[in-house]
Amino acid sequence: MTKKTILVTGGNKGIGQEITKQLASRGHTVYFSARDAEKGQETLQLLSQYGDVRLIEIDLRKPNSHHAAFAELQAQTGKLDGLINNAAICTDYEGPATVTLDALRMHFETNYFGVVSLTQAMLPLLRAGDHKAIVNVSTALGSLGLQGEESWPYSAVNLLAYNSSKTALNMFTVSLAKELRSEGFRINAVNPGHIKTGLGGDQAPGSxxxxxxxxxKCVLAGPESHTGLFLSSGGVVPW
Incomplete structure (x- = not known):
């Protein structure tokens, strides 16, 4: 196994923390981001037992923090082999008839504009790496194909702010994968499923x-793996 250097956003809790743990346990160097440096330090103490884990402060809604993180990583490692855009918010549960424009803007600022900005900032480091993998953590709730099926079990979860921000993220995934394919990048969106986290709720079936x-799996997949797909543990998810 070749040791890789990977950045995981939103790694101080939930799925992001577990991603960091699993990657570090496999011998990789993992930078995990947190908006709050103090809370991030608490997570760092917890995760350091699993391997080479490092904290970096990033707020997706503050582009200055993206450039500061790039400078810090450039000085420390000079490259990234993988980026997992995991950080996201879901704080508004209104449907399309009642959602406010402020709620839409807030979700897009974090879940879409912030991800685009951070990814662009990190591209020089990813181009300098040997592995060149980007994983955008999306959701089946952002799938137009599934949302159009009334028989789909989650069809009633009609949260316009969160869902549409993830649909936009899916388009970014497809577009970036096409643009960077010739450079050897593998860029995919993933659906983690309905997971028992602060976002998914205590009744969620998945751990x-x-x-x-x-x-x-996606960030460590070899050069023969696919790019430009929406993937889950069960296979390909419709866009």
Whole structure:
């Protein structure tokens, strides 16, 4: 196994923390981001037992923090082999008839604009790496194909702010995969499933270990693997 250097956003809790744990346990160097450096330090103490884990402060809604993180990583490692865009918010549960524009803007600022900005900032480091993998953690709730099926079990979860921000993220995934294919990048979106986290709720059927597995698999997949797909543990998810 070749040791890789991977950045995981939103790694201080939930699926992101478990992704960091699984990657570090396999011998990789993992930078995990947190918006709050103090809370991040608490997570760092917890995760350091699993391997080479490092904290970096990133707020997706603050582009200055993206450039500061790039400078820090450039100075420390000079490259990245993988980026897992895991951080996201879901704080509004209104449908399309009642959702506010402020709620839409807030979700897009974090879940879409922030991810695009951070990914662009990290591209020089990813181009310098040997592995060149980007994983965007999405959700089946952002799938137009599934949302159009009334028989789909989660069809009633009609949260416009969160769902549409993830649909936009899926388009970014497809577009970036096409643009960077010739450079050897493998860029995919993943659906972790309905996972028992702060976002997924206590009644969710899946564990964080299960939710993290697809991101870990995709970011470590070899050069023969696919790019530009929406994947889950069960296979390809419709866009």
């Amino acid at each position: 964080v270990e299960e939710g993290a597995a697809i991101s870990v």
